[in-house]
Amino acid sequence: MRTIRLLAPSRLEMRETDERPAITDSTVRVDIKACGICGSDLALYNGRRDLSGEHYFGHEFSGVITEVGNGANGLKKGMRVASELVKGCGRCWFCRNGMQNYCKSLNDALLPGGFTEQTLVTNTDAYSFLSPIPDELDDITASILEPANCAYHVAMKANIQPGDSVLVIGLGAIGLVAAMILKTMGAGTVIGADRSKLRLEQVRKTGLLDVIDTSEPAWMEQVKEMTAKDGVDIVIEATGAPPVLKDAMAAARTGGKIVVPSVYFGGIDGFEPLPIMRKELTIIGSKGPAPQLKTDGTSAVVEKVVQMKDDLRKLISVYEYKDALQAFADARSGAAIKAVIQFS
Numbered sequence: 484m485r486t487i488r489l490l491a492p493s494r495l496e497m498r499e500t501d502e503r504p505a506i507t508d509s510t511v512r513v514d515i516k517a518c519g520i521c522g523s524d525l526a527l528y529n530g531r532r533d534l535s536g537e538h539y540f541g542h543e544f545s546g547v548i549t550e551v552g553n554g555a556n557g558l559k560k561g562m563r564v565a566s567e568l569v570k571g572c573g574r575c576w577f578c579r580n581g582m583q584n585y586c587k588s589l590n591d592a593l594l595p596g597g598f599t600e601q602t603l604v605t606n607t608d609a610y611s612f613l614s615p616i617p618d619e620l621d622d623i624t625a626s627i628l629e630p631a632n633c634a635y636h637v638a639m640k641a642n643i644q645p646g647d648s649v650l651v652i653g654l655g656a657i658g659l660v661a662a663m664i665l666k667t668m669g670a671g672t673v674i675g676a677d678r679s680k681l682r683l684e685q686v687r688k689t690g691l692l693d694v695i696d697t698s699e700p701a702w703m704e705q706v707k708e709m710t711a712k713d714g715v716d717i718v719i720e721a722t723g724a725p726p727v728l729k730d731a732m733a734a735a736r737t738g739g740k741i742v743v744p745s746v747y748f749g750g751i752d753g754f755e756p757l758p759i760m761r762k763e764l765t766i767i768g769s770k771g772p773a774p775q776l777k778t779d780g781t782s783a784v785v786e787k788v789v790q791m792k793d794d795l796r797k798l799i800s801v802y803e804y805k806d807a808l809q810a811f812a813d814a815r816s817g818a819a820i821k822a823v824i825q826f827s
């Protein structure tokens with residue numbers, strides 16, 4: 484079966500392999516149809532994250548279940564599924580305190596992950612990382628379920644009130660999808676901001692969001708004009724660049740909220756935290772995917788992805804497996820907002 488492996492930073496290998504991990508009682512086997520490249524994959528690829536402790540590669544996938552261990556969670560052979568965290572153990576300290584996103588590491592749940600034609604996925608009564616997907620979602624769009632789950636988590640952390648203004652700084656997939664979800668949840672003015680001309684142009688073309696160029700000196704005034712208060716109700720800081728947190732604090736209104744899904748590397752020179760007190764800012768972290776289930780036990784994120792599928796599809800660039808290296812190159816350069824590699 485075909486596999487893409489990261490041997491070292493910037494060193495991808497594509498090859499055929501016979502290694503096929505044996506199914507166990509606590510796993511299901513998924514034939515991968517499509518797998519997206521995440522910012523965290525790029526951090527490994529770019530050498531900003533240490534590769535040595537990683538057991539899997541690729542976690543934003545859709546596919547078909549071909550083998551089932553114990554059949555927990557109603558997952559059956561032949562079912563179309565996509566990755567997202569849907570279930571933690573419910574018993575550990577994190578689960579009992581509303582932080583199921585910390586229950587178990589993906590390192591222990593995926594073998595070898597979505598950049599291989601087949602992967603095992605842990606699936607027990609205590610953990611699930613797969614949601615069944617409905618017929619109206621194609622495999623490519625379904626592969627965005629996991630980042631959409633992360634973005635949904637951001638939106639939930641924002642605890643939006645009707646009409647709240649939102650500024651999303653950093654128009655990667657998480658920032659963009661969070662902006663789109665917040666719109667559906669009743670946000671008022673929603674502004675996207677980025678300093679990359681390429682990204683701004685791409686987002687303008689989709690028509691999904693009004694955008695502002697943060698490389699322009701007057702961008703902050705522009706934001707304040709558009710939101711008609713002393714700042715924005717909710718700022719999503721999704722750039723991954725630590726100094727931008729200062730901009731987020733400046734753009735937030737008195738009493739405003741800042742949600743941070745950014746994976747930061749490094750610190751901020753000359754950081755002045757005074758506005759946290761002066762403006763009574765609330766700064767909220769948002770980490771990874773988390774179960775977002777409706778009362779009937781099905782995924783609210785799947786429903787949201789179905790609702791937004793045509794818009795979400797605009798964010799995706801599809802690459803055949805043979806062009807996987809190009810997919811990584813385009814994800815790295817920003818030429819693709821969400822690069823998705825198609826296996827079949």
Ligand SMILES: [Zn+2]
Nearest residue numbers: 521543629630
């Ligand atoms: Zn991801």
Ligand SMILES: [Zn+2]
Nearest residue numbers: 572575578586
């Ligand atoms: Zn748990």
